[in-house]
Amino acid sequence: MPSDKIVRPRGYGLTAQLKKKQDAKFDFDLAEDCLTWMKFVLNDGDFTAESSSLPDTISAQSDLMMPLKDGTILCKIMNVVKPGSVKKINTGKMAFKQMENINNFLEGCESIGCKKLDLFQTVDLYEGQNLPQVINGILALGRKAQAIGYDGPELGPTEATENKREFSEETLRAGQGIIGLQAGSNKGASQAGQNFGKTRSIMD
Secondary structure (H helix, E strand, C coil), X not given: CCCCCCCCCCCCCHHHHHHHHHHHCCCHHHHHHHXXXXXXXXXXXXXXXXXXXXCCCCCCCHHHHHHHCCCHHHHHHXXXXXXXXXXXXXXXXXXXXXXXXXXXXXXXXXXXXXXXXXXXXXXXXXXXXXXXXXXXXXXXXXXXXXXXXXXXXXXXXXXXXXCCCCCCHHHHHHHHCCCCHHHCCCCCCCCCCCCXXXXXXXXX
């Protein structure tokens, strides 16, 4: 008896469309820049074995995902950038321990000032759900590393710092009596005699 159940091919529907859009955002050159930076940081922290485990080039997204999936390399990079950021790094093969490593890395990033919106979620890396966002997170760490004084290799532009100015009360009071240029000035003129548009004559 034939079954009425509809068998849909894998990668069907909205989920597949979203995955395709995310895959299209994956920048291989940018991913390689991030990997190169991570290798240099690891070498800077004397983690040469971990550095050599990272590929030099990327031909598939899995080339980025697999070496970072257990979170150990990310945690070690975090500790090179800011020593002591990750207190414990799990070395076991159990999924929840590896995901805990990723989460500890993300918490370390936030602790030095990375914005949560710039980072990624644990499943984005562990399950490969959004690897372009993983790249964004690594870039965010690279920018913030320079801002907090890490003097190792640089990744991306230097993050802008706040230029906060302090004014004395005397200066603030003096400024209250000044009319800004945007406020305009009529220089003593009035609207008398000005006509806008056509005039209407009233005849007796």
